Amino acid sequence: MALINLRSLGVTLGAPLFSNLNLSIEPGDRLGIVAANGRGKSTLLRAISGGFEPTAGDITRSRGLRVGYVEQDVPAKLLDATLYDAVLQALPADQVDSESWRVDVVLGELDVPEELRERQLSRLSGGWQRLVLLARVWVTEPDVLLLDEPTNHLDLARIGQLEGWLNALPRDVPVVICSHDRAFLDAVTNRTLFLRPENSQAFSLPYSRAREALDGIDASDARRFEKDMKTAQQLRRQAAKLNNIGINSGSDLLVVKTKQLKERAERIEDSARPAHLERSAGSIKLANRGTHAKVLVTLDDAPVTTPDGTPLFRTGKLWVRQGDRIVLLGRNGTGKTRLVNMLRRAIAQPDVAVDGIKATPSLVLGYGDQGLSDLADKDRPLEVLTRRFELGEQRARTLLAGAGMTVDMQSNPIGRLSGGQKARLGMLVLRLTNPNFYLLDEPTNHLDIDGQETLEAELLKHEASCLLVSHDRSFVRATGNRFWKIEKRRLVEVESPEGFFADVARNGA
Template sequence: MTLIDIQSLGVTLGETLFTDLTLTIAKGDRIGLVAANGRGKSTLLGCIAGSIDPTQGEITRGRGLRIGHVGQHPMPGDFDLTLRDRVLHALPPDRAGEEAWRADVVLDDLQVPEELHHRRLSELSGGWQRTAMLAAAWVAEPDLLLLDEPTNHLDLHRIGLLQGWLAALPRSVPIVVTSHDRAFLDAVTNRTLFLRASDSRSFALPYTRARAALEESDAADARRFANDLNKANQLRRQAAKLKNIGINSGSDLLITKTKQLGARADRIEAAARPAHAERTAGEIRLAGSGSHARALVALEEVEVTTPDGRPLYRTGRMWIAPGDRVVLLGGNGTGKTQLVRLIHAATSEDIAGIRCASSIGLGYSDQHLSQLSPADTPMTAITARFDVGDSRARAMLAGAGVDIRLQDTKIAALSGGQRARLAMLILRLQQPNFYLLDEPTNHLDIDGQEALEEELARQDAACLLVSHDRQFLRAVGTRFWQITGRRLVEVDDPKRFLAGELAP
């Protein structure tokens, strides 16, 4: 049964995000929505939810259809609410009193600890804020669920729980989900829509298999386009020969035939459709400056604590040598970011138990991209720190995926993906030999993640990174440290942790 029927939909906001999109959403559909950053995924979800008006086309919704929409960020007024009250506010006012039990049920289903129910959202981590938004979207049991980057800020354990929760929802409830987590898309979807400015493609397959089908389809389009152009060129060559013969012989028949061949060539060229060329979001290229130190960072029984001083774990004796790509594993709240911050501080000041080589050149990026000043523009962020000149700075920004129109815009106005690419460009220009990366893929699209994977694997520079993207950490990591209880231990393989066999 079709719940949503989308016909010839298009949205133009300064530039065309997508046109002529046709899609149906029926019961049982679990649709993964894939596109590069800034290409219209959130806009399409807003159109389906009814909060954004399309530029063209129509959306027909089933009578009385109730839609649950989880955006990427809480609304400003949400932060003063407790987690439970945020969920209750999603119920109609006439039901919130008598059906308050629904909030408790959905929070229990999502395994939210009871001690968090009455904490304000402003006091909670991004992961718990997203969980509250998800619970609020589901508490009234909508007929359709729209999820915009639901895994952002969730640790691996919570991502696994989210996958299980989505699998347990009634199959009659369709889901449309955007995500840059490829393993998550493979686990929760049965259809994939690749959103494009034109000629969007849909496949009745989860992400990895759908992408292979898309690449095959695009390759076939490229071959067809080349063949069509070749036919048109052959006809024009024949027409040119006949024209010369016709002029020399004075044959009107040959002149007419020449015009017919030219007209056929024009029709073939006009009908030929070039293969899709993705408007790349720019390459991410990192460059290490190299180091001959035996150990860039050494840890000697460092005590890691919460910001208010409560002990979390001790590191034991650990080290990171040139070329090591160490992935730090652990659940939310276990202290991964705290260790990253300690090592960051130790590169410029004395921290007990942490030794950094004198040759260390640090490249640092945290999960909130706080190393970027919101008041700067991308241009000032580059030209104030690096002696590259205005013209080269603009070229580098464009190559990194920051459009020329955005280069003099305040960083605060950029999307998360655009800020992430700017942060990666700054890292590149610093030429570090040691990267400290806390959730570097949080806002990167799939193309950006794959480019970063390739660059990190190619460089000799060492890194310590935190990531909840399973495919990314498998591709990048050469060593794995896991926070287990009160200790930091090295594990040979992350498989058991990723499968949920080891406690986070």
């Protein structure tokens, strides 16, 4: 029996986010919702939770149903609270004294260390803050759980922990998840909804298998669209011939027939609009200016240390060659970011010696970090492009439009952009830098699945040489052709990332 029913549901905010959506949520469902950035996933969750009124259609819920909605961001009023108190405050006031034990149970289920429980939320990492939001909802014992981008800011160990926790939940509690993490969706879902402005598609399959089924439907739609458009063109050609004959002969019958053919062609063209083609969230393109050098970077047993000089690991003798797409694997705190920063200095400042690292002088660096710190919130996209590159205003506006930014967005502070829009701006800046070596730290953060797949395709298409750090397992598998792993204070090359992924899943952080 369905706990929640959506009938002919639609939301229009300037343009339709989705329309005529029919969906039921039943006990045992693990439903993944997939859509491009800004296409209505969070809005749909808010509507299901009762926090947003849809433009059209109805939502019915079983009597007394408790819906738990885990949003993406921590409310500002909670940042000064301790982790424990933030969860305790989620209980009804009359249960705080008598039911506080439930907080300990939930924090225990989520493996929250004792030393973190009395720490202020503002002093916790984004990953721990995400788990606090989940704990605040779960402690209220909801009948349905809604999760909005739950893996944002989580490292691989925490993602694996979350997967295990979700898969261990009572089967009668349905879970609805909005996420861009393809591997995560495959691990925890049994149904998938592809949310679209028109003709959303639902499958009783996890993401990857559902995507294959969707691609088959879309390919069939595309073939039907091409056939219908050819038919419409033939009708228009016939109408043009009859129109000429009718004019020359003065036949009213032929004029009427011409009008009928044109109207029929218009009806076919209107109905043949390919539903699978969505409005683009903005293109992602990379560049590779190339280099004649075969060896781009040499690591000669470089020592990697903490800022205070504490040894973390040594690199041994390794080389980065042209065409390498190296993925750097390692647990949190092992020194991945330190090595990335050392490589960045060695390439960007060749006159400054970096112990044990030598970069070829012809390298032009394209660097992107997960926080997009190179893009200040107070700057404006148009100013960033015209200031950094030799571009006229019109050319800069055209490039920004291609990256998904309207005229208003181009002149507003970057801080007002969504995470996905800011990520696409960062990729545009990288492209215009025209590098021949990329250093990318969590490049898929904030990118929707379309953006992730486009970035993968661009790296492969341009045979870009790069070193990547990423917690996105699908992205790592698709792009990497070499893998360096930090273990036992050494940097070693391994054949694949799968052993590392399995070890993290088994043993956590």
